[in-house]
Amino acid sequence: EAQVTQNPRYLITVTGKKLTVTCSQNMNHEYMSWYRQDPGLGLRQIYYSMNVEVTDKGDVPEGYKVSRKEKRNFPLILESPSPNQTSLYFCASSLYPGGFGANVLTFGAGSRLTVL
Amino acid sequence: AQKITQTQPGMFVQEKEAVTLDCTYDTSDQSYGLFWYKQPSSGEMIFLIYQGSYDEQNATEGRYSLNFQKARKSANLVISASQLGDSAMYFCAMREVNTDKLIFGTGTRLQVFP
Numbered sequence: 001e002a003q004v005t006q007n008p009r010y011l012i013t014v015t016g017k018k019l020t021v022t023c024s025q026n027m028n029h030e031y032m033s034w035y036r037q038d039p040g041l042g043l044r045q046i047y048y049s050m051n052v053e054v055t056d057k058g059d060v061p062e063g064y065k066v067s068r069k070e071k072r073n074f075p076l077i078l079e080s081p082s083p084n085q086t087s088l089y090f091c092a093s094s095l096y097p098g099g100f101g102a103n104v105l106t107f108g109a110g111s112r113l114t115v116l
Numbered sequence: 117a118q119k120i121t122q123t124q125p126g127m128f129v130q131e132k133e134a135v136t137l138d139c140t141y142d143t144s145d146q147s148y149g150l151f152w153y154k155q156p157s158s159g160e161m162i163f164l165i166y167q168g169s170y171d172e173q174n175a176t177e178g179r180y181s182l183n184f185q186k187a188r189k190s191a192n193l194v195i196s197a198s199q200l201g202d203s204a205m206y207f208c209a210m211r212e213v214n215t216d217k218l219i220f221g222t223g224t225r226l227q228v229f230p
Contacts, residue, residue: 035218042221042222043161045218048216094216107161109159110160
């Protein structure tokens with residue numbers, strides 16, 4: 001089944017304890033991205049990657065890191081989590097950067113993170 | 117800057133009736149794409165429908181249609197024959213050309229009652 005897989009789905013952690021949210025897609029997609037969703041704010045982009053080894057900041061990159069060493073994986077790293085990073089996180093991918101129509105962004109199931 | 121506005125925080129509709137969810141957008145780009153996603157209470161984001169800025173006809177996907185009025189910069193989602201399973205949060209989004217970023221509105225919570 002074609003999908004974007006995120007892990008963990010739920011996590012409660014404490015301030016300052018490094019964590020990684022993994023994201024993997026099996027659709028050979030070039031483009032991958034991370035979003036966070038907060039009540040009343042919709043979804044906001046954290047980082048994106050046009051291709052392997054090519055990443056760039058989105059709207060809210062502070063406190064996050066990413067890497068794209070291989071096409072299928074795009075982990076999100078919180079080096080020193082803080083309570084304001086408590087949120088619902090989504091990884092998403094699409095076939096290629098640019099273009100429209102069939103180039104739909106497919107989302108993972110989401111990872112709910114709580115930082116105490 | 118590009119922006120999506122959804123002015124209806126919540127909507128109610130009776131089962132089998134049609135409902136329109138409003139979306140207006142702001143962009144200076146000539147080429148852009150508009151999307152609607154559904155987020156049920158389980159949390160996943162489900163793609164519903166897409167409209168390209170150069171598409172002359174309104175997009176339709178089953179019970180979903182997009183009422184695209186380019187001059188007014190609106191892209192309203194119409195759900196016909198509402199079902200209880202349509203109860204969810206609905207997000208309008210626009211894809212930015214240079215970065216492929218999806219810019220989301222704040223969403224509309226739709227509740228379908230029997």
